[in-house]
Amino acid sequence: xxxxxxxxxxxxxxxxxxxxxxxxxxxxxxxxxxxxxxxxxxxxxxxxxxxxxxxxxxxxxxxxxxxxxxxxxxxxxxxxxxxxxxxxxxxxxxxxxxxxxxxxx
Numbered sequence: 001x002x003x004x005x006x007x008x009x010x011x012x013x014x015x016x017x018x019x020x021x022x023x024x025x026x027x028x029x030x031x032x033x034x035x036x037x038x039x040x041x042x043x044x045x046x047x048x049x050x051x052x053x054x055x056x057x058x059x060x061x062x063x064x065x066x067x068x069x070x071x072x073x074x075x076x077x078x079x080x081x082x083x084x085x086x087x088x089x090x091x092x093x094x095x096x097x098x099x100x101x102x103x104x105x
């Protein structure tokens with residue numbers, strides 16, 4: 001029964017860490033893809049978001065792309081078992097925002 005409880009608690013921690021990584025990546029994408037947004041701004045926002053949640057340990061953020069911006073957040077979920085390392089990673093993509101004018105009809 002105790003092993004089942006540990007397995008369930010570990011699964012919950014991994015799930016929450018994935019959710020945090022996803023939310024952090026989405027926040028970073030929101031900033032990086034904006035018309036005046038920058039990669040460094042998106043990276044800073046995503047990293048700040050991820051660090052506020054202790055369930056995602058040692059978060060790292062990468063931002064890349066030109067017309068399609070890609071934000072990847074990687075970290076580790078807390079482990080209830082010694083020596084077990086669970087890596088969590090989430091990636092989001094979105095088109096860079098740009099304004100256009102209508103062409104001739």
